[in-house]
Amino acid sequence: MLTKRIIPCLDIxxxxxxxxINFENIRDAGDPIELGxxxxxxxxxxxxxxxxxxxxxxxxxxxxxxxxxxxxxNIPFTxxxxxxxxxxxxxxxxxxADKISVNTAAFxxxxxxxSLAREFGSQxxxxxxxxxFEDGDWYVYLNGGRVKTDRxxxxxxxxxxxxxxxxxxxxxxxxxGTKQGFALDITAQLSQNLHVPVIAxxxxxxxxHFVDVFEKAQADAALxxxxxxxxxxxxxxxxxxxxxxxxxxxx
Amino acid sequence: MKTAIIKYNAxxxxxxxxxLDRLGVNGIVTDNPxxxxxxxxxxxxxxxxASTAMRYLKERNLDKLITSLQQPVLGICLGMQLLCRxxxxxxxxxxxxxxxEVKRFTSPVENLLKIPQIGWNNITGLxxxxxxxxxxxxxxxxxxxxxxxxGADTVAITNYVINYSAALQKDxxxxxxxxxxxxxxxxxxxxxxxxxx
Numbered sequence: 463m464l465t466k467r468i469i470p471c472l473d474i475x476x477x478x479x480x481x482x483i484n485f486e487n488i489r490d491a492g493d494p495i496e497l498g499x500x501x502x503x504x505x506x507x508x509x510x511x512x513x514x515x516x517x518x519x520x521x522x523x524x525x526x527x528x529x530x531x532x533x534x535x536n537i538p539f540t541x542x543x544x545x546x547x548x549x550x551x552x553x554x555x556x557x558x559a560d561k562i563s564v565n566t567a568a569f570x571x572x573x574x575x576x577s578l579a580r581e582f583g584s585q586x587x588x589x590x591x592x593x594x595f596e597d598g599d600w601y602v603y604l605n606g607g608r609v610k611t612d613r614x615x616x617x618x619x620x621x622x623x624x625x626x627x628x629x630x631x632x633x634x635x636x637x638x639g640t641k642q643g644f645a646l647d648i649t650a651q652l653s654q655n656l657h658v659p660v661i662a663x664x665x666x667x668x669x670x671h672f673v674d675v676f677e678k679a680q681a682d683a684a685l686x687x688x689x690x691x692x693x694x695x696x697x698x699x700x701x702x703x704x705x706x707x708x709x710x711x712x713x
Numbered sequence: 714m715k716t717a718i719i720k721y722n723a724x725x726x727x728x729x730x731x732x733l734d735r736l737g738v739n740g741i742v743t744d745n746p747x748x749x750x751x752x753x754x755x756x757x758x759x760x761x762x763a764s765t766a767m768r769y770l771k772e773r774n775l776d777k778l779i780t781s782l783q784q785p786v787l788g789i790c791l792g793m794q795l796l797c798r799x800x801x802x803x804x805x806x807x808x809x810x811x812x813x814e815v816k817r818f819t820s821p822v823e824n825l826l827k828i829p830q831i832g833w834n835n836i837t838g839l840x841x842x843x844x845x846x847x848x849x850x851x852x853x854x855x856x857x858x859x860x861x862x863x864g865a866d867t868v869a870i871t872n873y874v875i876n877y878s879a880a881l882q883k884d885x886x887x888x889x890x891x892x893x894x895x896x897x898x899x900x901x902x903x904x905x906x907x908x909x910x
């Protein structure tokens with residue numbers, strides 16, 4: 463039976479992880495490879511690396527990092543952040559990334575999703591959506607949540623899937639950072655109506671929140687960052703807890 | 714020992730090379746017939762679309778080369794599907810090592826099925842030297858929209874709405890639908906077992 467996936471997210475700047483405290487078992491918590499390999503050994507099902515570097519050297523630094531990750535990490539990983547062109551994706555996949563995620567650039571140029579799916583296959587194209595609930599609906603935000611649009615998240619997700627996106631990574635800005643739980647309603651709406659997996663993100667604070675997003679919202683995967691980086695929840699105990707609640711997970 | 718990874722127009726080849734690196738084995742990515750024929754082990758990986766891949770192989774006569782190989786061959790994902798008789802993906806005749814039909818997952822009316830299947834699923838009914846020290850019900854990482862049906866050569870089964878072949882084996886040909894190169898320790902063990910045949 464296909465399992466629900468637990469996905470730690472690592473923010474990367476200039477080849478280093480941005481958040482994270484010192485872990486006993488690794489020498490350098492700022493090293494994405496060491497942290498990624500630690501999560502993999504603890505039972506993480508996939509990893510997401512989100513690059514927030516804003517320099518001209520970006521593409522080169524990132525592709526070198528991706529190669530190092532691919533060399534050392536034995537589970538699948540997605541790379542995202544600022545990807546705007548087919549060539550960016552080509553470089554990252556050639557470097558060893560399993561999937562890439564696109565966000566703002568795909569919204570501004572939806573044809574990018576078609577091009578990427580045609581060129582590389584839907585299975586490696588993750589569409590990331592940042593969304594906020596206001597005035598009675600969930601709206602798409604761009605540029606890391608700084609720019610509002612008048613497009614509804616569900617409509618954009620559906621269009622992107624029709625264009626060839628293979629997975630949706632949905633982040634609720636209302637929930638992100640609150641530790642009050644995932645946004646169950648919009649996650650459920652996407653998961654129940656789209657024929658691709660939905661990764662829920664934003665709001666994880668307790669292990670019960672993961673049960674809710676899998677059972678009540680039927681998310682296929684759940685992503686979190688700080689609770690893992692600050693060891694508020696560790697992956698082995700989370701998986702044991704989920705298993706005890708009847709959620710199918712991998713050990 | 715020389716291990717060749719067949720180079721063609723499909724993705725994910727680098728990951729296989731890195732997985733070999735982690736086992737201390739240098740895999741040579743090549744489409745050179747002599748290099749492939751002289752290798753002790755041949756890996757036929759791939760993520761992509763069946764008809765495009767078959768056309769590419771035929772144009773370079775790699776189709777005949779692959780089926781003529783006598784050394785152990787490991788097909789992975791699309792590589793496994795191409796070793797089957799025929800794929801529904803753009804109605805593509807394939808290499809025919811395994812007498813198995815490759816079909817597309819179909820969603821039952823009452824329950825929306827996510828296609829492609831993406832993620833970790835368990836493998837059962839293991840009976841191949843590939844799976845030595847790999848426990849029954851181990852989880853492997855799958856990404857696919859098409860599956861190989863069950864047949865006489867099935868040596869592992871997975872369920873996604875229906876039971877299908879997670880692995881096939883016949884003579885010197887071994888094949889897995891999942892990605893051992895991305896399936897943590899158990900996946901690595903399968904690659905190691907293949908190298909140690």
